[in-house]
Amino acid sequence: MTVAILVVIVVSFVFAFWSSADELTVVTWAVVSEAAVNESPPATDATSEDLGQRQAILTNWLLQGRVMRDGSPVLGAEVWAVATDRLGNRFSPSPESSDKNGGFIFDPIPREIGVGSGVAAAEVEVNAKTCVPRSGADQSPVTCNSDDSTQRVLRGSDTATLSDSSTARKISIPTRSFLPIPIIFFIVILVTIAQVEEKFRKWKYYGSIVLAFLFTFLILAYVIIGMTKISDIGSPGEVLSVGFLTFFHSSYVEGGDANWLVSITSMASDAGSGDKGETNIASGLGAPLWVIFMSVVGSSAFTLLLLVKQIGSDMRFEDTKEFRKIMEQISMHQIYLLFAPLGAIIVYQIMLMGEAAAQDVTVGIVAMGSGLALNWILAMSSDRVADLIGKTTKRDETSTGSIGQDNSNMDQDVGEH
Numbered sequence: 564m565t566v567a568i569l570v571v572i573v574v575s576f577v578f579a580f581w582s583s584a585d586e587l588t589v590v591t592w593a594v595v596s597e598a599a600v601n602e603s604p605p606a607t608d609a610t611s612e613d614l615g616q617r618q619a620i621l622t623n624w625l626l627q628g629r630v631m632r633d634g635s636p637v638l639g640a641e642v643w644a645v646a647t648d649r650l651g652n653r654f655s656p657s658p659e660s661s662d663k664n665g666g667f668i669f670d671p672i673p674r675e676i677g678v679g680s681g682v683a684a685a686e687v688e689v690n691a692k693t694c695v696p697r698s699g700a701d702q703s704p705v706t707c708n709s710d711d712s713t714q715r716v717l718r719g720s721d722t723a724t725l726s727d728s729s730t731a732r733k734i735s736i737p738t739r740s741f742l743p744i745p746i747i748f749f750i751v752i753l754v755t756i757a758q759v760e761e762k763f764r765k766w767k768y769y770g771s772i773v774l775a776f777l778f779t780f781l782i783l784a785y786v787i788i789g790m791t792k793i794s795d796i797g798s799p800g801e802v803l804s805v806g807f808l809t810f811f812h813s814s815y816v817e818g819g820d821a822n823w824l825v826s827i828t829s830m831a832s833d834a835g836s837g838d839k840g841e842t843n844i845a846s847g848l849g850a851p852l853w854v855i856f857m858s859v860v861g862s863s864a865f866t867l868l869l870l871v872k873q874i875g876s877d878m879r880f881e882d883t884k885e886f887r888k889i890m891e892q893i894s895m896h897q898i899y900l901l902f903a904p905l906g907a908i909i910v911y912q913i914m915l916m917g918e919a920a921a922q923d924v925t926v927g928i929v930a931m932g933s934g935l936a937l938n939w940i941l942a943m944s945s946d947r948v949a950d951l952i953g954k955t956t957k958r959d960e961t962s963t964g965s966i967g968q969d970n971s972n973m974d975q976d977v978g979e980h
Contacts, residue, residue, distance in 0.1 A: 586737065587637060587719025591628035591689045593672075623671035624684065624725050626656070629664070630691045632717065636665030637693055639704055644669055646687040646725065652676040654684070661691070672725070683725070686733065690720045733804045734796070744785065744901075747778045751897050755890040764880040771893050772870055779863045782900055786859045790852050793823055810852075813845040815911075816921050822851040827908070850911040854930045858907030861931025862900040869896055903934030910936055 630640040643658040654676045656669040674683050694707040694714040708714060722733040751774045759767050797803050799812040799821065809826045826849025869892060879885060899906075910933040914920040 586632075587640065587691050587693065587717050588631045589628060589642075589689055589691045589719040589721040590631070591626065591687075591721045591723040593624045593626050593687070593723050593725055595624065623673050624687075625668070625671055626687060626689070626723065627666065627668040628689060628721065629666050630661045630693075630719065631665050632693075636663065637661055637691075637704055638663050638665070639706075640665070640667075640691045640693040641707070642667045642689065642691045644672075644687050644689045646672050646676060646684045648676050648682045648684050650677060650682050652682075674725075686722055686724050688720060688722050690718070692716060692718050736805060741785075743781060744778075747774060747781060748897060748901060750774060751778055752894055755894040761881060764886055768878065768880070768886070768889070771890065772873065775866060775870055775893050775897060778897055779866050779900060782859055783863055786856055786904075790823075790856060793852065797823070809849075811845070815845050815849070815851070815915055817844055819921060822853065824849050824851055825855060825908075848908060848912060850908045854907050854911050854926060855904045857927050857930035858903040858933045859900070862896070862903040862934030864931070865935060866896040866900055869893070899934040906933040906936050909933075 624646075626644060628642075630637045630642060638661060640661040641658060642661060644656055646654045646656075654672060656672060659667045659669060661667045672684060672687065675681065676684050692707065693704040694716055695704055697713055697715050705714065707716065724733070751771065754767060754771050754774065757767070793803065793810050797810060797812070801811070803810040807827065810823060811826070812821050812823055814821050815824065824845055826845070826847045828847035828849070873889070878889070907930050910929060911920060911926065914926060914929065920926055
């Protein structure tokens with residue numbers, strides 16, 4: 564079983580990191596260009612608003628970019644794009660092929676995709692594809708042939724925002740980059756709950772400890788890399804969208820220093836600076852990135868302390884009750900670690916409600932234990948739900964009793980008459 568676990572771990576890491584190096588990098592940018600169609604001159608009595616609207620229609624987006632692999636340009640890559648607006652209308656220019664410098668230029672994309680919609684195109688997704696031999700020293704791109712099993716396909720994509728003033732930017736991250744986290748977590752839980760014979764408990768015990776160490780350092784590495792990437796690619800006043808998460812530079816505390824924040828509910832309007840360079844006060848369900856980091860560090864420390872304590876403990880594998888208790892503790896600490904960021908966000912929001920988030924030292928100390936607050940958060944949630952259901956049931960019973968009393972009074976009146 565231990566050998567199988569190690570094989571799965573190695574395969575997941577190889578698939579996530581090694582294969583990601585074989586993907587294409589697509590860099591796209593959009594500039595305003597003159598429309599390809601000629602329209603009649605505006606009327607002499609046209610207002611300034613009409614002229615502004617007409618000027619917006621007369622300009623199109625010129626989309627261009629470059630396809631690279633490991634920093635080198637890719638020749639002959641198939642590139643296509645799909646532009647969308649907020650209404651769901653789509654437009655796709657003619658596909659192009661990258662030149663010797665990896666460059667490509669699409670036909671102009673109209674500002675308005677839907678006819679007479681009055682809604683400007685919001686963003687465009689650009690995809691690129693090329694094929695290379697599966698083996699051999701020469702890995703130069705070749706013409707793709709779906710029937711040729713000796714080829715493998717390399718893909719890449721990028722999303723560009725079509726706006727003159729928007730500060731929002733969408734970032735795409737390959738799904739395979741996150742695969743090691745759910746794979747190792749699933750293996751940890753599977754190993755700890757699996758029932759094995761007494762002679763195999765030693766292997767299960769040490770395998771669980773190794774996996775717990777690996778999962779702990781993996782979560783720490785992902786958080787550190789993520790914080791570094793956000794700081795490198797983002798700039799104050801810019802909004803970065805990664806899936807359902809939004810990253811922006813602001814503050815939740817009035818008069819507090821601006822930091823990189825992560826939010827589940829906030830939109831682009833919370834980012835940037837206000838008048839006279841003042842920082843806008845953010846709202847929504849979120850927390851500073853350093854608070855998320857402190858929560859993961861705290862949960863990791865608790866997990867490592869639990870594992871280190873096992874060194875000096877006299878483990879009795881024949882004691883089924885004690886063995887199951889140790890396995891339960893290892894599993895629970897992995898769950899605390901996985902949900903530490905969510906716990907940090909909720910605890911930080913509670914501190915904001917209590918006006919206790921102004922002191923960074925206090926926030927940092929509380930954040931380190933936010934992963935262990937998961938049980939308390941779930942208990943509080945269940946109490947709120949039970950209270951809500953109780954109030955609703957009580958209100959319904961009161962309404963039903965009132966209706967019954969009215970019916971009884973009506974029956975009494977009818978009997979008297």
